[in-house]
């Protein structure tokens with residue numbers, strides 16, 4: 001398994017539509033494994049393929065041990081409405097309140113190619129929606145009001161200088177720390 005470079009806001013791939021996965025091949029499984037490894041290395045709770053520069057419709061999630069590889073996921077039903085702060089591994093250090101449905105049912109294909117359905121609420125439901133958004137070129141900042149979005153973008157304008165070519169490389173020290181920590185999650189996704 002490999003920790004992959006993470007693409008940050010400004011990389012066009014984060015705004016592109018992904019391609020439906022026709023068949024879950026060994027290549028797709030390798031991508032899933034590398035994405036889990038990268039997500040844990042970055043202390044995240046979710047990661048979508050465009051965030052590692054790939055265009056397959058694939059995401060991974062691990063919220064408090066509820067671990068899912070999602071191939072071609074879609075939200076089939078949703079209900080409720082709630083606002084909670086979100087952050088994204090591709091927009092480090094920027095956070096904002098996002099209003100979303102609080103309960104969702106997601107349909108997807110697993111790493112063996114078997115279709116499944118999962119119902120979730122709370123953080124897991126939020127993470128599923130955040131990752132599925134990534135697979136359609138949407139980011140959490142798109143949900144912020146104009147004032148909040150402008151202030152987030154001003155902050156990002158300073159932060160992004162740390163990521164030449166829109167690439168976030170985790171240092172070996174960061175990776176070691178996050179992989180060792182029992183509760184590494186900072187809830188970015």
Ligand code: NI
Pocket residue numbers: 087088089090130134188189
């Ligand atoms: Ni994200």
